[in-house]
Each structure stands twice: as C-alpha cells, then as structure tokens.
Amino acid sequence: MTAALTSQLAEDLAHAAQSLPQTPLRRAAIARLSAQGLPNARDENWKYANLRPLERQKFAPAQAERGAVVLLPPVASGARYVFFDGRFAPSVSSPGRDAAVRFTPLALAPPSAAAHTARRPDERFALLNEAFATDGAALQAPAQHHANETIELLFYATAPGESGASYPRIELALEAGARLTLIERHVSAWADDSFVNSAVSVTLGRGAQLEHYRLQELGARAVLFDTLEAELDADACYRLIGISTGARAARTTLDVRLAGERASLGMAIAGLGDGQQVQDAFARVEHLAPNARTEQTFRGIAAGRARVAFNGKVVVARHAAGTDSRQSLRGLLAGPEAEIDVRPQLEIYTDDVRCSHGATAGKLDDNMLFYLLSRGIDPDTAQRLLKWAFLGDVLAQIALPEARRAVEKRLADVLQDATIKELM
Numbered sequence: 001m002t003a004a005l006t007s008q009l010a011e012d013l014a015h016a017a018q019s020l021p022q023t024p025l026r027r028a029a030i031a032r033l034s035a036q037g038l039p040n041a042r043d044e045n046w047k048y049a050n051l052r053p054l055e056r057q058k059f060a061p062a063q064a065e066r067g068a069v070v071l072l073p074p075v076a077s078g079a080r081y082v083f084f085d086g087r088f089a090p091s092v093s094s095p096g097r098d099a100a101v102r103f104t105p106l107a108l109a110p111p112s113a114a115a116h117t118a119r120r121p122d123e124r125f126a127l128l129n130e131a132f133a134t135d136g137a138a139l140q141a142p143a144q145h146h147a148n149e150t151i152e153l154l155f156y157a158t159a160p161g162e163s164g165a166s167y168p169r170i171e172l173a174l175e176a177g178a179r180l181t182l183i184e185r186h187v188s189a190w191a192d193d194s195f196v197n198s199a200v201s202v203t204l205g206r207g208a209q210l211e212h213y214r215l216q217e218l219g220a221r222a223v224l225f226d227t228l229e230a231e232l233d234a235d236a237c238y239r240l241i242g243i244s245t246g247a248r249a250a251r252t253t254l255d256v257r258l259a260g261e262r263a264s265l266g267m268a269i270a271g272l273g274d275g276q277q278v279q280d281a282f283a284r285v286e287h288l289a290p291n292a293r294t295e296q297t298f299r300g301i302a303a304g305r306a307r308v309a310f311n312g313k314v315v316v317a318r319h320a321a322g323t324d325s326r327q328s329l330r331g332l333l334a335g336p337e338a339e340i341d342v343r344p345q346l347e348i349y350t351d352d353v354r355c356s357h358g359a360t361a362g363k364l365d366d367n368m369l370f371y372l373l374s375r376g377i378d379p380d381t382a383q384r385l386l387k388w389a390f391l392g393d394v395l396a397q398i399a400l401p402e403a404r405r406a407v408e409k410r411l412a413d414v415l416q417d418a419t420i421k422e423l424m
Contacts, residue, residue, distance in 0.1 A: 002252040003350075005054055006037060012059040018129055020061075029130035038124055045122050048309035048341050050249035050278040053161075053223040057195050061132050061167055062087065062159030069156055069189045075215075076183065076402035078150035079103065085159050086167040087135045100145050101180060104135035106169060122253050122282060126227035129167050129199035136169025141178035141253035143205065150400070152183040157222060174208035176233075178241075181211040181400060188219030188246070195223050196247075202230035202238070206260065209237045212375040213403045217410060218246035220275075226252045234260030234289070241398055242269045243407050244279050245414045254283040258320075268297040268397040272414055273306030273338075282311045291322035299394050300331040301387055302338035309341035318349040328359035332364065332390050334383070384415050 013030050020026065038054065039046040062085040071092055074080050079096030081103060082089045088105040095103065137153055155168040176181055188194060196218065204210055218224055224247045232238055244250055256265055271279035277304075285294050300308035308331060316323045332338030344357035364386050372382035391411065398404040 002144045008057070009059060010034065013131060015060060020132070020134065025031070025130055029127045033124065033127040033131055036124055036127070038045065038128070039122075039136045044283050045311060048278075048307065048311070049107065049251040049280040053195070053249055057161060058164055059132060060164050061134055062164030062346040069158065072187065074152065075152055075185065075406045076150050076400060078152065080152040080154060081137055082154045082156070083135070083137070083168060084156050085164075086133060086155070086169060088137070096149065096151070099149060100147065101141045101149050101151060103137055103151070104138040106138050106171065109138055114214065120255065122284070123227050123229065123255060124191065125197055125225040125253065126229070128225075129169055129197050129227070132165065132197075132198070133167040133169045136171065136251060139170045139173070139180075139182070141174045141180050141208070144177040145175075146177065146179060148179040148181055150181040150183070151371055152185065155184075155198070156187070156189045157196050157218060158189040159194060160192035161195040161223065165195040165197055168196065170200040172210075173203045174205055176205040177207045178205065179209045183213045183215070183403060184245075185215045185217065186224070187217045188222050188327065191219055193221040193223065193248070194218070196225070198226040200228040202228070204230070204232045204236035204238055206233045207235040208233070211239045211399060212241070213398070213400065214240070214242040214408065215410070216241065216242070216244040216246055216250060218250070220246070220248060220274040222247045224250040226250070227255075228253070229255045231257045231259050232263035232265065235262050236260060236287070237264045239266045239397070240268070240400070241394070242281075243394075243410065244269070244271045244281070245410060247277070247339060249278045250280065252281040254281065256284070257286045257288055258294070259288050261289045261291055263292045264291065265294045266397065266413040267295070268394045269299075270391055271298075271300040271308045271310065272303070272411070273308045274303040275306060277306040279306070280309045282313075284313045284315070285325070286404035287314070287316045287320040287323045287325065290320055292320065293323075294325040295331075296325075296327045297393055298329045298342065299391050299399070300340055300342070301390065302331065302336055302340050303334040304337065305337040307339040309343070311343045311345070313345040313347065314352060314355065316346075316348040316353055316355065321350050323350075323353040323355065325353070325355045327359075328393070329357070331361035332387065333362060334364070334387065387415055
C-alpha cells in the first residue's frame with residue numbers, strides 16, 4: 001500500500017475501534033488488518049484488479065441513505081429483504097409467509113469470531129468488511145427442511161464514496177438436508193461513485209443444497225470489492241451463478257472448500273465490461289475430501305478499453321482421492337483496446353483424480369459473423385447474437401426461470417439489444 005492509503009486505513013480503523021460496537025470478530029479483524037494492510041498490484045492474485053480507487057477512499061461506513069429510492073421489482077416470489085448501504089430496511093422488506101428459513105439482521109445478532117477461520121491473504125477485503133460492517137443478513141435453514149424456499153437479498157448503494165463506504169454482509173448456514181434458493185442482488189440508487197465492500201459466508205451441512213444467484217448491477221461509477229467463502233460438508237451441493245456487469249471497477253474473490261466426501265460445486269460466472277471498466281475475479285476451490293466434484297465455467301466479454309479477468313485455482317489435497325474437477329474459461333475480445341485474461345491453475349497432491357482445464361481468449365468467429373451477414377443480418381445485430389451465443393454456457397445453468405429472465409433483461413440492456421428485450 002502507498003503511504004497515503006496506509007495512513008487513511010489506520011486512521012479509519014482506529015476510529016472504528018472507538019466508535020463502532022466492539023465484538024470479538026470486529027476486534028480480531030481490526031488487529032489483523034492493521035498488521036497486514038490491503039493488497040497491492042504486486043500481489044500475484046491482484047495484478048488484474050483496479051486498486052487505484054482505494055487511494056481516494058474513506059473506509060468508515062456511510063451514515064444513511066439519501067432521498068427516496070424507487071425499489072426494483074422482486075426477481076421471484078418469496079421473501080425479500082432490502083438493505084441500504086449495508087443496513088437492513090424493514091419498512092420496505094417483505095418476509096415470506098410460513099417461511100422456515102430464519103432471517104435475522106446481523107445488527108441484532110452479530111456473529112462471533114469463533115465462527116470464522118483465519119483469513120487468507122486474498123481475503124483481506126473480508127477483514128475490512130468485518131472491521132466496519134454494522135449490519136447484514138443472517139440466514140439459517142433448519143435440518144431436513146426439504147421445501148426449496150426462495151429468498152432475495154437486495155443491497156442498494158446510496159452514499160457517495162467520499163462520505164463513506166457500503167458494507168453488505170451475509171452469514172448463511174444450511175443445516176443437514178436443507179434446501180434454499182438465494183438471489184443476491186447489488187444495485188446503485190444513484191449515479192454516485194459509491195464504494196461497496198461485500199462479504200458472504202456460506203456453510204452447507206451434510207446433504208444440504210444451495211442454489212445461489214449473485215447479480216452485480218452497480219452504477220457506472222461505483223467500485224466493488226467482494227469476498228465469498230463457503231464450506232461444504234459431505235454430499236452437500238452448491239450451485240453458484242454470478243453475473244457481473246456493473247461498476248467502474250469490480251473485484252470478486254471466491255474461496256470454496258469441499259470438506260466432505262462427495263460434495264459438489266457448480267460455479268458459472270459471466271463478466272461483461274465496456275468503456276474502461278475492470279471486471280476481475282479470483283476463485284480458489286479446495287478439494288479436501290474424497291470423491292468431490294467441481295465444474296467451473298467462466299465466460300467474459302471485454303469491449304471498448306475494458307479489462308475482464310478470471311483466475312481459477314483448484315487445489316486437490318493428498319487425502320482427496322477420486323476428485324473430479326473441470327474448468328472451462330473463455331474470454332471474448334470485442335474492442336480494439338480491450339483485454340481478456342483467463343488463467344486456470346491446478347495444484348494436485350494425489351494421483352487418483354480426474355482433472356481437466358481449458359482456457360481460450362479471442363475475437364468473434366469471423367466465419368460465423370460472415371454467415372450471419374450473408375443471411376441479411378446487419379453487422380451490429382450479428383455481433384450481439386454471437387455474444388449471446390457465447391454467454392449461453394452460463395445462461396443454461398440458471399435453473400430458476402425468474403432469475404433467468406432478470407439476467408437476460410440485464411444482459412440485453414448491457415448489450416443494447418432491443419430485439420432480445422422485445423422477445424421477453
């Protein structure tokens with residue numbers, strides 16, 4: 001970190017230690033972050049991220065939302081909980097009827113430090129969230145809850161970056177055999193240059209099933225740093241779909257541990273950037289038990305002068321015999337000055353595995369483009385159709401119809417495709 005950033009962070013951490021309610025988790029986070037600091041571009045797993053906005057950032061949490069916010073309609077039926085700058089807004093939230101999944105604002109039930117393991121260096125922004133977050137969502141599904149509820153968490157960023165930061169936070173625990181569909185959505189209320197630092201913790205008990213949709217639709221001037229950590233017990237199944245289209249600079253860090261036998265992870269990520277946007281993601285998946293399975297799909301499109309990057313690392317431990325891991329990482333260059341970086345990594349400590357990976361980056365297929373043009377389709381429409389086809393591997397994994405419609409509408413807006421919107 002630069003001297004100015006180090007000084008600003010130290011000042012804000014000291015202020016947090018005096019002004020915010022002190023829990024064991026917050027005290028531990030402040031101490032660790034004071035010692036470690038934030039990452040910089042020299043750190044290998046952060047070299048594609050845009051860290052420059054941190055130089056002008058005020059890290060203290062924003063005080064309150066400004067003005068009346070027109071809420072987006074729900075993505076799907078079910079409970080919906082709304083947050084402004086990380087703080088729960090009960091007056092505009094809609095708890096589900098007869099819901100078995102328990103929701104508790106974290107301001108009323110702060111998590112304990114004992115629930116968290118030591119953070120890795122790539123999770124320092126999660127420490128920043130722990131140091132400053134004042135609220136969030138705690139979700140708990142009871143054991144053997146077989147009904148698949150749908151819950152939407154809608155996080156609005158309202159404050160400009162110079163007045164403070166937004167700290168969305170989710171603590172999610174599914175007990176043995178429980179099922180849940182979670183829609184996590186991040187949007188901007190205004191056109192301000194908001195700073196959002198989100199942290200999500202997921203724990204899946206034996207045989208639990210989670211379908212998790214993460215929709216990042218922040219405004220064009222916003223900055224996002226996002227950390228998700230998950231741990232899966234035996235026979236647990238986690239389906240994670242992430243669509244990142246917003247923000248001037250966005251970085252997502254994913255850390256998933258398959259700790260139980262036959263645990264299964266399906267991860268499908270799409271990142272779209274235009275103009276001078278930066279969309280960066282780092283995903284670390286650890287196979288710690290036998291016969292677990294991972295399927296990782298990434299599709300990125302960079303237009304204009306944007307940079308889109310995905311670094312996917314799979315680690316297979318010595319005791320994780322029978323691991324089945326597959327990676328498919330592809331990037332599409334749609335601008336003369338755009339940049340795509342896709343990097344698969346495998347770190348294997350046992351011989352009894354089936355692991356494969358593939359990574360490609362290139363421009364639109366000239367033959368396919370010529371074929372569409374020869375059928376009378378204009379060049380702009382032809383290019384948009386090819387981009388839709390390119391994203392198809394991610395869209396096909398969206399099982400919830402309402403979520404798929406919401407994603408397709410957002411992508412149609414981003415790709416400026418009026419034809420697709422007319423078909424919805």
